[in-house]
Amino acid sequence: MGMTLLGLDADQLLSTTRAVRKRLDLERPVPDELIRECVAMALQAPSGSNVVTMRFVVVRDEAKRQAVGQVYREVYAGYKASPYYPGLSTGDAARDRVQGRVASSADFLGDHMGDAPALVLGCTIGPDRASAEAGLGNILPGMWSFMLAARARGLGTAWTSMHRARERDVADILGIPYETVAQAVLTPLAYTKGTAFHPAERPDPNSVIHWDSW
Numbered sequence: 001m002g003m004t005l006l007g008l009d010a011d012q013l014l015s016t017t018r019a020v021r022k023r024l025d026l027e028r029p030v031p032d033e034l035i036r037e038c039v040a041m042a043l044q045a046p047s048g049s050n051v052v053t054m055r056f057v058v059v060r061d062e063a064k065r066q067a068v069g070q071v072y073r074e075v076y077a078g079y080k081a082s083p084y085y086p087g088l089s090t091g092d093a094a095r096d097r098v099q100g101r102v103a104s105s106a107d108f109l110g111d112h113m114g115d116a117p118a119l120v121l122g123c124t125i126g127p128d129r130a131s132a133e134a135g136l137g138n139i140l141p142g143m144w145s146f147m148l149a150a151r152a153r154g155l156g157t158a159w160t161s162m163h164r165a166r167e168r169d170v171a172d173i174l175g176i177p178y179e180t181v182a183q184a185v186l187t188p189l190a191y192t193k194g195t196a197f198h199p200a201e202r203p204d205p206n207s208v209i210h211w212d213s214w
Ligand SMILES: Cc1cc2nc3c(=O)[nH]c(=O)nc-3n(C[C@H](O)[C@H](O)[C@H](O)COP(=O)(O)O)c2cc1C
Pocket: 017, 018, 019, 020, 102, 105, 106, 109, 158, 159, 160, 161, 162, 163, 200
């Protein structure tokens, strides 16, 4: 297992696991065994009542990847036309530069989701649709652990959820039972081009902490 790890310490891992899009190596296959290791790490995340309801649909098949990628492309096109698109000017030049980079990166994924060697869909199961949806908290920590484990192994991911606007279509493509499986997160999975990633500019902790009361 250790052979494939980059050797990042915990804080390096936590601070350099970026949303990777343009630097996904779309040509290099990702071994199943590495994906299994990432899922093993994900399974160490907490689950309500200690019942594991997280599920991972790993899509390697080219036709299925492209079909899911097409759904993502179409949903992304709607997002791009919406007021939430980060490419829109805020009037703050420094902020606009960062958001412009995010928008350009996100546009790339909009076009290339299906071209990644694997797509991973983080899901959670329940006895019925409402219970499955209520269990999102059982997959979200697991999915982030999966992404951290991937980064530790030189793999890149990008958290996305907008395909859920067309969750049923993706369920049909992949044979996922919509009534009992809620899809939470869709990510491409690929080796990264280079392994150096940097901590992002983020708010001062004091600006988001409320000590003892709000
Ligand atoms: C709930 C959620 C939804 C997201 N949806 C998308 C998405 O649909 N498409 C995308 O390219 N990135 C998506 N992202 C990734 C963010 O755009 C990304 O985290 C942000 O640009 C900051 O980049 P960084 O993670 O590298 O710091 C999402 C992230 C979260 C947490």
